[in-house]
Amino acid sequence: MTREIQMTFDCADPARLSAFWAEALGYRLQDPPGGFESWDQALEAFGIPPENRNDASAVIDPEGSGPRLFFQRVPEPKQTKNRLHLDVRAAPGLSGDERMEALEKEAARLISYGATRLQRHEPAPPLEAGHIIMADPEGNEFCLD
Structure with a gap:
């Protein structure tokens, strides 16, 4: 079901x-x-x-x-790192520099709406395509993937 x-x-x-x-x-x-x-x-x-x-x-x-x-x-503020987070698939099918440029563009767009950029992870083939860790306006972490 x-x-x-x-x-x-x-x-x-x-x-x-x-x-x-x-x-x-x-x-x-x-x-x-x-x-x-x-x-x-x-x-x-x-x-x-x-x-x-x-x-x-x-x-x-x-x-x-x-x-x-x-x-x-809720009355209490966020305390620690999320145990669950969203991955926003902003560059599906892209790789290398093209992928990271698309992620950077989306990061800039979301920053204009109140997000914060936390960390960039460079591509490390064969398994890691690269991503950017962000936080929403209340500090909840998410990834641009």
Whole structure:
């Protein structure tokens, strides 16, 4: 039996982090429930006070093939290195200098949305194609691969 998965991020600012990951992955903000033109309108109707309207956010793959990413506000900050991270496949099929140039271009684009570059790993054939370790706006590590 095939199962759907959702990846959940604990974070301080769900709106900001969901906007970042939507940009990084080509995802979009999940639509509000039926009958509502916006999330603000829906949350108002549900009686959610303004100070709680950034408690959660979700982004989805517009093609419906990737997992839903859910962002929930938690009070504590990130403590240590992630035990699980996302690899953003920004240069599939490329190798050598062409691959690293594509990764550098994507790193620069994501930095403009709040990411931080942490480390570059050069290609080391035959098994290591090279990648760049990044952090999202809240410090969660991910790789450009």
